[in-house]
Amino acid sequence: MIKVAIVDDHKILTEGLQGLIAESGIATVAGVAHSAAACRLSIGFWKPDVVLLDVGLPDGSGIDLCKELKTQVPGMKILALTTHNEYTVVRQMLDNGASGYLIKNAMADEVLAGIQAVAAGETFLCHEIDLLMKRPQEKNIWLSPRERELLRLVTEGLTNAEIAEKIFLSPETIKGYRKNLLLKLGARNTAVLVKMALEQKLI
Amino acid sequence: MIKVAIVDDHKILTEGLQGLIAESGIATVAGVAHSAAACRLSIGFWKPDVVLLDVGLPDGSGIDLCKELKTQVPGMKILALTTHNEYTVVRQMLDNGASGYLIKNAMADEVLAGIQAVAAGETFLCHEIDLLMKRPQEKNIWLSPRERELLRLVTEGLTNAEIAEKIFLSPETIKGYRKNLLLKLGARNTAVLVKMALEQKLI
DNA sequence: GATAAAAACCCCCTTTAGGGGGGTGTTTGC
DNA sequence: GCAAACACCCCCCTAAAGGGGGTTTTTATC
Numbered sequence: 235m236i237k238v239a240i241v242d243d244h245k246i247l248t249e250g251l252q253g254l255i256a257e258s259g260i261a262t263v264a265g266v267a268h269s270a271a272a273c274r275l276s277i278g279f280w281k282p283d284v285v286l287l288d289v290g291l292p293d294g295s296g297i298d299l300c301k302e303l304k305t306q307v308p309g310m311k312i313l314a315l316t317t318h319n320e321y322t323v324v325r326q327m328l329d330n331g332a333s334g335y336l337i338k339n340a341m342a343d344e345v346l347a348g349i350q351a352v353a354a355g356e357t358f359l360c361h362e363i364d365l366l367m368k369r370p371q372e373k374n375i376w377l378s379p380r381e382r383e384l385l386r387l388v389t390e391g392l393t394n395a396e397i398a399e400k401i402f403l404s405p406e407t408i409k410g411y412r413k414n415l416l417l418k419l420g421a422r423n424t425a426v427l428v429k430m431a432l433e434q435k436l437i
Numbered sequence: 438m439i440k441v442a443i444v445d446d447h448k449i450l451t452e453g454l455q456g457l458i459a460e461s462g463i464a465t466v467a468g469v470a471h472s473a474a475a476c477r478l479s480i481g482f483w484k485p486d487v488v489l490l491d492v493g494l495p496d497g498s499g500i501d502l503c504k505e506l507k508t509q510v511p512g513m514k515i516l517a518l519t520t521h522n523e524y525t526v527v528r529q530m531l532d533n534g535a536s537g538y539l540i541k542n543a544m545a546d547e548v549l550a551g552i553q554a555v556a557a558g559e560t561f562l563c564h565e566i567d568l569l570m571k572r573p574q575e576k577n578i579w580l581s582p583r584e585r586e587l588l589r590l591v592t593e594g595l596t597n598a599e600i601a602e603k604i605f606l607s608p609e610t611i612k613g614y615r616k617n618l619l620l621k622l623g624a625r626n627t628a629v630l631v632k633m634a635l636e637q638k639l640i
Numbered sequence: 641g642a643t644a645a646a647a648a649c650c651c652c653c654t655t656t657a658g659g660g661g662g663g664t665g666t667t668t669g670c
Numbered sequence: 671g672c673a674a675a676c677a678c679c680c681c682c683c684t685a686a687a688g689g690g691g692g693t694t695t696t697t698a699t700c
Contacts, residue, residue: 243542244520250453268542292542317447317520339446339471339495378646391629393686407648413688423656424687426594428631581676596656610678616658626686627657 236261236353239282241273241299242315243292247338251286251345258346261353270294277303282310283353286345287332289316289323297326304331311352315345320435321374324363334358375419377436384411386437389428439464439556442485444476444502445518446495450541454489454548461549464556473497480506485513486556489548490535492519492526500529507534514555518548523638524577527566537561578622580639587614589640592631 238261240248245268252263264280267273270291277285285303289296300312313334314327324335333352336345340360351358359367366374377385387397394412398405419436421427431437441464443451448471455466467483470476473494480488488506492499503515516537517530527538536555539548543563554561562570569577580588590600597615601608622639624630634640 244450245542245544246453246457246548247447247450247541248453249457249545250449250451253456254449254452338450339448341448342452345449380647389628389632391625391632393626395686403647404649406650409687410649411647413690416688422594422688423596424626424628425592425631428628429592429594429635432632432635583677598656606677607679609680612657613679614677616660619658625658 236284236349237264237280237282238262238284238286238349239264239273239277239280240266240286241268241270241291241296242266242286242288243268243290244288254342254345255349260346261349268292270296270299273299274302277307284311284313284349286313286315286349289314289318289327297323297330300327300332301330311355313348313352313358318435319362319366320433321366321369322376323435324359324367325374325376335363336360337362375434375436377415377418381411381415381418382437384408385415385427385431388412388415388424389431389437439487439552440467440483440485441465441487441489441552442467442476442480442483443469443489444471444473444494444499445469445489445491446471446493447491457545457548458552463549464552471495473499473502476502477505480510487514487516487552489516489518489552492517492521492530500526500533503530503535504533514558516551516555516561521638522565522569523636524569524572525579526638527562527570528577528579538566539563540565578637578639580618580621584614584618584621585640587611588618588630588634591615591618591627592634592640 238255240251240263242248248266252266255261255263264282265276267276270293287296287300291299296314296316303310303312312332313336314332315336315338317338319337327335334348334357336348337360344360348358348360384397387400392400394405394408397408415427419427419430421430441458443454443466445451451469455469458464458466467485468479470479473496490499490503494502499517499519506513506515515535516539517535518539518541520541522540530538537551537560539551540563547563551561551563587600590603595603597608597611600611618630622630622633624633
């Protein structure tokens with residue numbers, strides 16, 4: 235029997251999940267945490283095979299928590315379960331060690347299939363995410379860490395001069411990055427840049 | 438017995454809700470819809486007393502659907518059930534006729550309390566939203582329809598001249614609105630303006 | 641060891657946004 | 671009836687962004 239832990243702050247959802255998993259007969263729920271902190275405290279006791287992990291936790295990013303958990307217990311499989319269907323989020327989760335990715339409007343049977351697959355050491359993406367990841371590359375934007383940092387500072391409303399001062403670079407360099415970001419994202423100005431950054435969760 | 442309909446595309450959540458409501462003994466689930474379109478088709482047959490309505494539906498805004506449902510069946514109570522905890526969203530839902538507002542990380546008993554309250558003709562806000570709505574006014578930003586329209590066009594990346602042409606106003610007027618928006622939202626430039634607009638769902 | 645990509649840097653010039661003022665008339669709610 | 675909010679318009683000036691063209695160094699990948 236597969237031991238599953240659930241980390242998600244939506245209490246109604248976790249209750250539904252618990253019922254679903256218990257009834258399925260393929261797994262048992264070792265524990266439920268409603269925050270990243272609660273997860274960190276309990277995960278050592280639960281020793282689950284699979285963690286159903288939300289990305290949007292109240293006290294931190296599931297993306298970071300995923301990396302953390304995989305570092306501590308490399309054998310434990312992470313199955314992301316979120317509302318986000320943005321390429322950047324999925325890719326970051328997978329880069330941080332997640333074995334699978336489900337979106338919350340997936341059917342119940344996909345959840346069970348996902349748990350079984352990742353427990354068996356496979357990679358599992360729900361249908362919609364699978365399609366997303368297979369799209370032509372040019373539609374899925376991927377920024378370098380430096381570009382992401384710059385984009386973040388731009389969305390904060392800092393000017394080129396302020397950014398330059400903050401990260402010890404020449405203002406001209408910042409300008410260069412900004413031009414590149416506009417080109418890369420196909421944005422005509424800062425407003426669109428910020429919009430895309432937030433909508434596609436590029437930061 | 439209160440008759441409840443559920444409109445939400447998160448299938449796992451709706452299953453959890455169904456169980457929760459059935460077990461409670463205070464209400465029965467008349468039907469479940471996973472989209473606005475499905476809701477429109479079935480609501481006439483279900484004739485529920487209370488509709489649990491999500492804001493983020495795949496095929497349209499729950500805010501609009503709320504208004505639509507209240508116009509067609511004024512006696513039917515709408516109880517919003519969403520992830521959004523932004524003032525603007527809550528206020529728009531209430532303005533459009535919703536009798537209550539729950540956020541999805543609320544406890545299960547708040548859902549039942551909410552159903553009972555709105556069925557009895559009362560207004561129900563879950564704890565977190567209640568606090569939000571009672572904050573000092575200056576923290577809860579509210580824009581006029583015209584300001585919202587302008588803000589939307591700004592986030593689309595249009596320049597003052599383009600906006601002016603589009604809505605048949607003088608570029609100087611647009612400039613005035615923009616200055617006012619910066620002042621009203623406390624934003625230092627367009628980047629922050631766009632960020633706030635999207636984060637607080639002002640558009 | 642070649643190739644490519646990221647990262648850092650620079651100049652010129654034009655357009656747009658932002659900061660500071662000023663003002664008018666018209667709804668709308670109390 | 672009157673204030674408040676809304677919608678509309680104009681000036682001047684500076685700061686910042688955007689469009690065009692470049693260079694070099696490091697770092698990873700094949």
